[in-house]
Amino acid sequence: MTEKNAFLEAFKRTKYQLVGHGPRNFQVLKEALSSYDEDYESDVYGNGKVIEDFQEKMATYLGKDAAVFFPSGTMAQQIALRIWCDRNGIHKVAYHPLSHLEIHEEDGLKELHRIEPILLADKNRLIELEDVLSLEEDISCLLIELPQREIGGQLPDFEVLESISTYCREKGIKLQLDGARLFEILPYYQKTAAEVCQLFDSVYVSFYKGIGGLAGAILAGDQDFIEESKIWKRRHGGDLISLYPYIITADYYFDKRIHKMATYYENAIELARLFNECKATSTLPSIPVSNMFHVHFEAPIENVKSILIDVYEETNIGITGNLRPIDENSCYCEISLGDQFSKVPKETISNVFQILNDKLSGIVK
């Protein structure tokens, strides 16, 4: 049963929101679907124009031989790691301690694939070349997430990525890109997707973060790798007779938003600056490198929730619907910029932050 969440409800009631693309409602699908004729044919178990066209489009965009559409990134990435491990004969991989695979997938990689992950780097920082160099065990694959979401969406310098890629190729370690937010980092790197992806052997991208689709993922790589991934897709129960609701929304919103990533990134920088001017408030990273960042409040979560609800009601502008505790005296939220920010009347935004700052100043020394 869904519990009533007063904080989330207060956020949803606001007229404008600083974050996201808007509510996850049926209009998201209706809009994309209305651009197709009613007699357009469904994909059928991975075949058909609607899925093949999109896979080809994404393979080209990512600069890879081939691509396959998956219902989820969880499925796509476990499968990528399994293929590399099976080929190499070593069922060990390495990734960041806060990787999605480690903290959000109920240990699927271990329970389903018997793959042992080695956690690289401290959880509060990025993986560096030195972490890879100092690996004491043989691994088949290194997974790198760009940006590293759970630490606010941080990015290594591109040169670090290049050096890790060069080293892994020398050592025969496959490199998998967790590109859940790949589109969102291209303006910072000033690279094309293909330029980033050529450092990696296989790549996963998602369509319901910055793109704002319904769900779904693309896995891209060499032709034989992709063909093998389709067998595993069937094993996982992901080879659905129809995946088109996800494909058409991915395609539609990709076309609609891929050129807006620089705007989202610039808006994130502006918004982070406003947060950092508030009492007891800081962002991670301090200057965002994508459309996302985390906001840390040095105050108990219940106090911050109460303040934010007041701000929402006074201004009719929502900041976040999801605040999480760090410890008894601090909490944080994740901010992702999308289409909504540009719709907020400019003059009201500084007012929001003035009220927020005043209220925080009232409870923090």
Added chain:
Amino acid sequence: MTEKNAFLEAFKRTKYQLVGHGPRNFQVLKEALSSYDEDYESDVYGNGKVIEDFQEKMATYLGKDAAVFFPSGTMAQQIALRIWCDRNGIHKVAYHPLSHLEIHEEDGLKELHRIEPILLADKNRLIELEDVLSLEEDISCLLIELPQREIGGQLPDFEVLESISTYCREKGIKLQLDGARLFEILPYYQKTAAEVCQLFDSVYVSFYKGIGGLAGAILAGDQDFIEESKIWKRRHGGDLISLYPYIITADYYFDKRIHKMATYYENAIELARLFNECKATSTLPSIPVSNMFHVHFEAPIENVKSILIDVYEETNIGITGNLRPIDENSCYCEISLGDQFSKVPKETISNVFQILNDKLSGIVK
């Protein structure tokens, strides 16, 4: 790349079809989606009104404590078997040699779950109580598919099911229902879904066969079994942020078609009779027990294809788009009755079968 299939294309070009609910095109989704307001909220990772309401509706319909929506039956059933095996500590199950798990899932059960299946009964007949009694190895779960699709959709007597259920309960063997076509057999058994399901510990049903939805499945059982299945759903990569396109179509077409199953069944009996009157043609079963049956032609597949294409072009009525070889001199197709049959002008159907019979008589002694 999708290969052109001349036979399938000829079938699709016909104005009327004896089988199915109609083309798998975007209208299927558009029709269901149009019954919802644009601001209806998406499910979010298994929570929200749209998914919870449907799960509750199906749990009630199936007479079980709880139910969970899965993107596919492949995922749902592997997970059901895994839970029963883990609980019992024996990673062996039994099912029919032509079970979906054995022939259509690329060995997912073995590759992902390390569960060993024991194949019960000869592949050309149903599982009987004697097969279960004569099991020499301990198993955690017996899976029974109703109807047994790959042998034309045959059904055991209900009393046989009851005796198998009683025996399994005595022996502590869990019973899983592969009810991919459960709705379709209720008119033959003259039972409610709940009356059939109470013989089983866990039940899977599908929404894109007789119901005619997009994709998706329900797994139903005890509350704790269902809660555990949700963890595995996440591990498999099936806990999508949005599953509603499948849920709303499942729900919409369930309401639209659940009361038509008796009609589909009666039409199947009528259609099977017409096939059985044709030269070199027989159906399996000879009298259907659901909306489905197989048609066997005692002639080489290329000859039958050629004849059927002629029939389609002469009558503008399609019979099947998928003919499969048995051996050099015979082939078969699967027939599933749906909404289409009632739309075909009655007087033209006997004409179709007269032409078919004439043409088959021309090539078979």
